[in-house]
Amino acid sequence: MKESEQELDAASLAARQRRFEEDLVDAYDEELEMEVDDRILDGGEGFTPEARELRKQYFRELFRLQGELVKLQDWIVKTGHRLVVIFEGRDAAGKGGAIKRITQRLNPRVCRVAALPAPNNRERTQWYFQRYVSHLPAGGEMVLFDRSWYNRAGVERVMGFCTDDEYDEFFRSVPEFEKMLVRSGIQIIKYWFSITDEEQEIRFQARIHDPLKQWKLSPMDLESRRRWERYTQAKEVMLQRSHIPEAPWWVVQAVDKKRARLNCIHHLLSQVPYHEIEHPSIVLPERVFHEDYSRHPVPDSMIVPDVF
Template sequence: MGKGAKKHGKPSRSRTLPDEVYEAELFRLQAELVTLQEWTKATGARIVIVFEGRDAAGKGGTIKRLTEYLSPRTVRIAALPTPTERERTQWYYQRYVQHLPAAGEIVVFDRSWYNRAGVERVMGFASARQVAQFMRDTPIFEQMLIEDGILLRKYWFSVSDSEQLRRFRSRLDDPVRRWKLSPMDLESIERWEDYSRAKDEMMVHTDVPASPWYVVESDSKKRARLNMIAHLLSTIPYHDVPHEDVDLPERPAASSSYQRPPRELSTYVPDHVASLLGDPERGL
């Protein structure tokens, strides 16, 4: 594995990324992620990956590609809802701590404790005192995780205001993505500069050598996905681990003592596909 990209390096955007190049490289990286998963299980490593950034910055799509071929028993996505009344009275980090990985696990935080530095601050859900305390405590909190052996990686997805607005508009009439456009998203359009200031101050306090932020330029979703996954893999010293070869056994000859029950006794799902193919009368 090579070394990680420079902290403030910017990916080149001078050439269009052909679909065939994107698909081939994505699959190669996903195969490497499977190797990372098996290494994590074999070594008992604990990995936390934090995804943060503006609404519509491409976090969800990257998480989907990152986890697509991984086992949900090993790799979990933590996307916490709005805190309950009880959770609001807890230590702020408490509801996130319970989602941290045990040995051999990877946890992906689709937004994280950094809600306090972003949406909670900008929308007035947290007081100035709470925000100031968060800025002081978070580097200490993350240092505790790191000293306990957790591999922590933090990614900030950076999208331009024009591209964010374009993505919001594309969701308006999209029946499968309308749910992604919430009142909070609409509010973020008017509060662009407020979020920018909040993000800048958050970086000042929490972009530290022990737990740095890695910024992913995400106006191009495909570039962002490849760049983020490639960087993640470059920062973890994983390697192939031995595994037993699997040989499929020969299927034994059918036994004359077993008779499958008549199909009429079971209730089958209707053949919806047959109607698409112009054969609605086809039976099961």
Template sequence: MADDGKHGKHHGAGDKKARYPKALYERELFRLQAELVTIQEWVRAEGKRLVVVFEGRDAAGKGSTIKRVSQYLNPRVARIAALPTPTERERTQWYFQRYVAHLPAAGEIVLFDRSWYNRAGVERVMGYCTADEYHRFLHQCPIFERMLVEDGIILRKYWFSVSDAEQEARFRSRLEDPMRQWKLSPTDVESITRWEDYSRAKDQMLVHTDIPEAPWWVVDSDDKRISRLNMIHHLVSSIDYHDVQRVPIRLPERPGPTGYQRPPRDMQRYVPDHAASLLG
């Protein structure tokens, strides 16, 4: 199990450690994604409910892993829940209330890109909640999750662990890339100076919420390829699913023409052929 609370424990961007082979990574990732599609069909056919919680430090690779998990899944079955900052009304509700609204119904999968554990992490460290609210969360969270599991929800929780050197390298990469600068917020940047505060908060969170009914699984994520394979393989291996026989689909013969004629092209608005203009 990784301990991202200590500085310099993992390989950072300056190390010469070779990356995981791309061809092997892509081959195994595709195989695992095919298994995820099989799980999706099992969830849909059997009326199961699956919740996967993705947590971890900023820039730990949660978002890119969620993309690979959901890449080939049906968005009508599997959806991503990435909740914004709570509204003034939501702040007056029971803390778990707005998350309950996003839980799956029968035949659905929900991937939480951050979750109710915001209270144990960023809210605790940045002072966005009171001490009473924080301690109430640590008490109620195991009860809440036991209720979910007792009701039949399959719950998996993953903590993505990244070293301080690798996190900073990823922050700098985002800062220099105009296509990814939106991924950086003032809170993200401040996490660099609050590294040990986040470490202590994470440790407390695990002590109180790593329960037998819904244990935490830590993912070493300094190498994103390795972390994606490990996380998805664990998820697939932890679910007792089976192949679902789908009703065979046969394309019918196209009927012959009945005299229909398309209207002239100049009667409709066509998108300009930008692609052709690039050919010169």
């Protein structure tokens, strides 16, 4: 090979390596975009050397745990495991943020999120668990429920959306329902995200004053603030009456959002007996070129303008 060709290949390899690094940085930027609100809310202290070091530690651990989640995903696909993870907690407790970090690197065909709206008129006449059943995982899938059938034990009870008889029937049925799912081969992991009264107020105030987050506040959320103690009582009853060996509750201390995410992911990984799955080496095939093919130009009128 001529010297000029060697130099060209070296330059090409260097350019390709830069592209790989840029893609990696782009992935990190996604994380930073998700965290920027936290940094702003931290105020001036968010920029101290100690705070920067803590953020570096957080991202290092998050990326490491997300790598383990990919291994978990591969194991679930390989073994046909079925996994349900339930996330419950007060409004603004951080359930959604934890779910985002879990799913961010995973295949949405394998790891799905079920966040059901309020039941419609037809669903209100169905067996209570019926609308949740269709979201349960098939073999090789995991489903994360962002709120679940435990709505009846929480918001429906506190807001008066169910009768006393329906509430009592729920607690008679839910242990048997979950035992039935476990007997059928579905693993159930249930998390309650716990925050203080003061922390919820701070997060609600942040949403009120942030135009990008105001959509998260509903009239139901605001009413939940007034009924804090009733929610506490409902939570205590729920944990007591539905904490069963087949599907126990786990409480995530969630006042510190970042620690809560890391602790939750670490615990989730510890609950599944996964291991790394060996994959065959991947070789990118050569492009096939056809001399009789010529690419047609795209009309300028179809091009998105380069505004940025």
